[in-house]
Amino acid sequence: MAKSAPPPGTSDIFPAESPRWRFIEKTASEVFSSYNFGELRTPVFEYTEVFHRGLGDETEVVKKEMYTFEDRGGRSLTLRPEGTAGVMRALLNTDVLNGVEQRVFYYGPMFRGERPAAGRRRQFHQIGAECAGRVSPELDAENIAMLMRLLEQLGIPDAELAVNTRGIAADRVGAANLLRDYFSSRISEMCDDCKERLSGNIWRILDCKQDACRKIIAEAPEYLECFTADSKAYFERVLKTLDALGVKYRRDPLLVRGLDYYVHTVFEVSHWGLGGQSAIAGGGRYELFLPGENRPVVGVGFASGVERILMAQDALKFVPPVDSQPLVYLIGLGDGAVTANLLLAAELRKAGLRVECEVESKSMKGQMRTANRLNASAVLITGDDELAGGSVQLRDMAGGEQRTIPRGEAAEECRKIFSQSK
RNA sequence: GUGGUUGUAGCUCAGUUGGUUAGAGCGCCUGGUUGUGGCCCAGGAGGUCGCCGGUUCAAGUCCGGUCUACCACCCCA
Numbered sequence: 001m002a003k004s005a006p007p008p009g010t011s012d013i014f015p016a017e018s019p020r021w022r023f024i025e026k027t028a029s030e031v032f033s034s035y036n037f038g039e040l041r042t043p044v045f046e047y048t049e050v051f052h053r054g055l056g057d058e059t060e061v062v063k064k065e066m067y068t069f070e071d072r073g074g075r076s077l078t079l080r081p082e083g084t085a086g087v088m089r090a091l092l093n094t095d096v097l098n099g100v101e102q103r104v105f106y107y108g109p110m111f112r113g114e115r116p117a118a119g120r121r122r123q124f125h126q127i128g129a130e131c132a133g134r135v136s137p138e139l140d141a142e143n144i145a146m147l148m149r150l151l152e153q154l155g156i157p158d159a160e161l162a163v164n165t166r167g168i169a170a171d172r173v174g175a176a177n178l179l180r181d182y183f184s185s186r187i188s189e190m191c192d193d194c195k196e197r198l199s200g201n202i203w204r205i206l207d208c209k210q211d212a213c214r215k216i217i218a219e220a221p222e223y224l225e226c227f228t229a230d231s232k233a234y235f236e237r238v239l240k241t242l243d244a245l246g247v248k249y250r251r252d253p254l255l256v257r258g259l260d261y262y263v264h265t266v267f268e269v270s271h272w273g274l275g276g277q278s279a280i281a282g283g284g285r286y287e288l289f290l291p292g293e294n295r296p297v298v299g300v301g302f303a304s305g306v307e308r309i310l311m312a313q314d315a316l317k318f319v320p321p322v323d324s325q326p327l328v329y330l331i332g333l334g335d336g337a338v339t340a341n342l343l344l345a346a347e348l349r350k351a352g353l354r355v356e357c358e359v360e361s362k363s364m365k366g367q368m369r370t371a372n373r374l375n376a377s378a379v380l381i382t383g384d385d386e387l388a389g390g391s392v393q394l395r396d397m398a399g400g401e402q403r404t405i406p407r408g409e410a411a412e413e414c415r416k417i418f419s420q421s422k
Numbered sequence: 423g424u425g426g427u428u429g430u431a432g433c434u435c436a437g438u439u440g441g442u443u444a445g446a447g448c449g450c451c452u453g454g455u456u457g458u459g460g461c462c463c464a465g466g467a468g469g470u471c472g473c474c475g476g477u478u479c480a481a482g483u484c485c486g487g488u489c490u491a492c493c494a495c496c497c498c499a
């Protein structure tokens with residue numbers, strides 16, 4: 001076990017790994033921006049009410065997974081378990097309720113008090129996008145297309161998209177009754193979880209993983225028939241637009257999402273490289289109620305788990321392009337050398353180079369070993385002679401050549417070495 | 423929250439039927455003569471054997487608990 005472990009379900013991301021995260025962040029920002037979405041940064045905690053009203057009191061997440069605490073002013077606050085509610089709360093400050101479209105994306109940590117497992121952390125990270133203010137099946141489809149485009153740009157071209165419709169609240173009443181009648185008749189053959197879901201959230205039965213339950217579910221009646229013509233037409237337009245955009249998808253009537261705010265379109269993207277948690281992203285159209293507003297904010301959006309993106313990239317052996325600059329390492333021998341090197345290093349950095357300067361005047365061999373360990377491309381050596389002559393020894397680490405140059409020309413000489421080695 | 427597996431140096435792991443100062447490889451540090459890396463050689467630092475308790479003359483080794491990590495479920499990204 002690690003000597004100094006962070007709390008359960010959290011992790012430290014060291015410099016060796018962080019470039020992968022940065023690549024994902026950067027790529028997402030570029031893709032979203034190409035669809036004219038702008039970044040919105042909201043707090044990592046909100047008034048607890050935002051999530052209670054926004055996600056629904058009966059949501060599993062709200063019932064048993066939130067990190068809720070009281071602050072010094074006696075306010076009840078909650079670490080955000082997902083991004084949409086906070087984003088919509090912020091967008092209330094725009095004229096989103098008047099139907100003016102708001103296109104935003106976000107990136108950051110989310111918190112859920114769950115038992116950690118593969119692809120599941122207590123602090124996890126999501127990239128999400130929301131197109132709020134308008135209701136349109138074409139926007140739903142384009143949002144999905146943007147997600148698939150993002151995954152492709154992240155080196156994951158083989159993710160599978162499943163889509164479904166939840167209709168509107170009125171549609172669901174009839175559909176739920178139909179399902180309840182059916183499952184009631186066969187509940188004795190089903191698992192304990194399903195028995196509980198029958199009286200609780202009937203929809204959850206649809207994605208039960210037990211083999212026995214799956215057979216019964218497969219024979220369930222087509223609840224979509226209970227939806228209004230408008231709702232069915234809405235869904236057909238979403239699918240038609242996806243076809244037109246060349247987005248591959250699978251219709252999945254069994255796809256149910258866990259958050260109560262979804263209406264009409266819902267979707268989930270899965271990948272084979274994720275083990276038990278196959279979902280790499282998910283989302284849909286929503287109507288979200290927030291404290292102090294009796295009208296819901298409408299929109300369509302999705303969120304993707306960064307840890308899960310990393311897992312899929314691992315499975316595909318995808319390595320993000322690295323764009324790190326070559327390193328210049330400064331070696332000093334003798335008393336005045338360190339200070340002189342610090343000064344030279346500062347100048348080289350102004351010239352745009354990546355520089356590290358040894359501050360201890362230890363042996364040449366030791367310093368050279370360090371330069372090698374750090375994988376330096378060029379080493380600049382300063383001793384008494386160089387100091388007196390205003391010069392410096394420049395060593396090309398790859399080739400091994402070394403020569404004396406004026407201190408003032410160090411930056412451009414280093415650049416020459418770098419361009420040659422490319 | 424439920425269940426399974428796990429825990430020895432920075433990392434990957436050995437550690438025989440419980441028995442003296444707990445090992446290896448990699449990594450790290452210092453040397454292998456005067457200011458020079460990667461290879462090689464020599465030496466060195468670094469471990470409350472996850473933690474607590476129990477059994478025993480004796481526990482890294484056995485037992486119980488606990489914590490963490492991993493995995494599955496619930497649920498979700």
